[in-house]
Amino acid sequence: MGFVIDQIQRTIIEKNLTPSDVAIANGLSNSFMSRLLSQKTKEHNFGNVILIINWLFPNLDTRKELIFDYYKKITKPENIRAAYEWLWMNWERDELRSLISMRKKSRDYRDLEFNEIYSLLLERSEIKSENELERKRELSRLLNKAGMIKEKSKQESVKCLCTIFQMNVYGDLNEYDMVEKLYDTIDVNKLGKKEKYLKYSFKVRLNELLSQRYWKQNNLNEARKVTIELIQNVENKYMLASAYHRLGMTYCFVNRETSVNYVKKSIEIFRSINRNMIADLIEKKNIPFIYSVWGETYTQTDDKMELAHNYISCGNPKIGLELIKDFDNNDPFICFYKGKATKNVNLLKKSYEIFTKEWHDHFYAQLPLKELEVLKEAIPC
Numbered sequence: 001m002g003f004v005i006d007q008i009q010r011t012i013i014e015k016n017l018t019p020s021d022v023a024i025a026n027g028l029s030n031s032f033m034s035r036l037l038s039q040k041t042k043e044h045n046f047g048n049v050i051l052i053i054n055w056l057f058p059n060l061d062t063r064k065e066l067i068f069d070y071y072k073k074i075t076k077p078e079n080i081r082a083a084y085e086w087l088w089m090n091w092e093r094d095e096l097r098s099l100i101s102m103r104k105k106s107r108d109y110r111d112l113e114f115n116e117i118y119s120l121l122l123e124r125s126e127i128k129s130e131n132e133l134e135r136k137r138e139l140s141r142l143l144n145k146a147g148m149i150k151e152k153s154k155q156e157s158v159k160c161l162c163t164i165f166q167m168n169v170y171g172d173l174n175e176y177d178m179v180e181k182l183y184d185t186i187d188v189n190k191l192g193k194k195e196k197y198l199k200y201s202f203k204v205r206l207n208e209l210l211s212q213r214y215w216k217q218n219n220l221n222e223a224r225k226v227t228i229e230l231i232q233n234v235e236n237k238y239m240l241a242s243a244y245h246r247l248g249m250t251y252c253f254v255n256r257e258t259s260v261n262y263v264k265k266s267i268e269i270f271r272s273i274n275r276n277m278i279a280d281l282i283e284k285k286n287i288p289f290i291y292s293v294w295g296e297t298y299t300q301t302d303d304k305m306e307l308a309h310n311y312i313s314c315g316n317p318k319i320g321l322e323l324i325k326d327f328d329n330n331d332p333f334i335c336f337y338k339g340k341a342t343k344n345v346n347l348l349k350k351s352y353e354i355f356t357k358e359w360h361d362h363f364y365a366q367l368p369l370k371e372l373e374v375l376k377e378a379i380p381c
Contacts, residue, residue: 004070026051046079047197089236176360218362241269256294317341
């Protein structure tokens with residue numbers, strides 16, 4: 001650990017800082033900085049060391065090298081619990097799996113609870129089913145398991161983490177009303193004094209959820225503001241790719257080029273971390289969707305829904321309808337596509353109802369709403 005501390009001390013001197021400057025900037029005590037730099041204590045709070053390294057070193061590769069060096073030598077249970085979060089947030093999945101495997105034999109219930117919830121995080125990130133019913137069944141199973149962990153846990157950090165996980169899963173299930181309800185129940189400030197890194201990291205996660213919340217509320221200025229802040233601060237590439245995707249979609253009704261460029265950036269990042277199934281779905285669905293919104297021909301997809309959308313938007317409603325004639329009208333997008341093609345007011349109103357009252361999604365509700373305005377129909381209440 002001496003190497004990491006030496007690098008911290010050298011950088012403080014090079015930047016003409018004082019240990020007190022570093023302490024104040026990261027919400028730490030001067031006594032902690034004194035103990036850290038004196039190297040008289042064998043192992044310091046890992047979360048605090050992460051905060052200091054993140055603040056002092058702008059280069060991401062340098063940060064990861066130093067933190068990983070320190071991580072390999074930690075032994076204290078509270079430091080290992082901070083390590084779970086750092087490994088997850090930095091997409092070190094193989095190392096996280098190794099840590100989970102290693103700590104399974106721990107007799108400390110706190111370790112076991114962290115093991116359980118981070119195992120669920122990995123499971124959610126690896127769901128590969130393209131079948132919608134299977135995917136929902138798997139997500140519901142993870143949701144129930146997280147609920148059981150939260151109910152039995154006495155650790156505030158575990159309760160917070162479970163709630164954040166539940167919000168992410170509800171988002172996957174398009175149940176944005178539940179995301180909103182849970183968001184208002186969480187308070188990361190309840191975490192202990194030794195959990196500064198967890199508090200910081202959970203706030204980043206909540207910002208991700210806040211950007212999604214604003215997006216689905218159709219509060220686009222706030223959604224973009226929070227999402228850009230997230231992009232500037234997050235180190236987890238999965239979250240980074242998701243943020244670029246979300247940012248791109250906020251522009252799909254106002255600027256086609258900006259929207260496509262951000263979405264393509266998200267695809268690039270997803271592929272860099274081997275999340276090719278997600279990248280493929282975005283390429284097949286979101287890119288053609290954006291072109292269709294603007295009435296521009298785009299046939300580089302084999303997704304029937306989006307091919308139908310494109311044909312309908314570009315003046316070929318018969319071809320589009322034929323592609324989706326057997327699709328379920330309980331999907332608000334299908335209702336919209338069919339309603340737009342046939343100028344069917346009832347289908348457009350049904351689409352709007354599902355978007356707003358079942359999915360609680362006021363962003364995509366603009367689709368049927370704008371079409372109804374074109375048809376000079378009354379806006380649904």
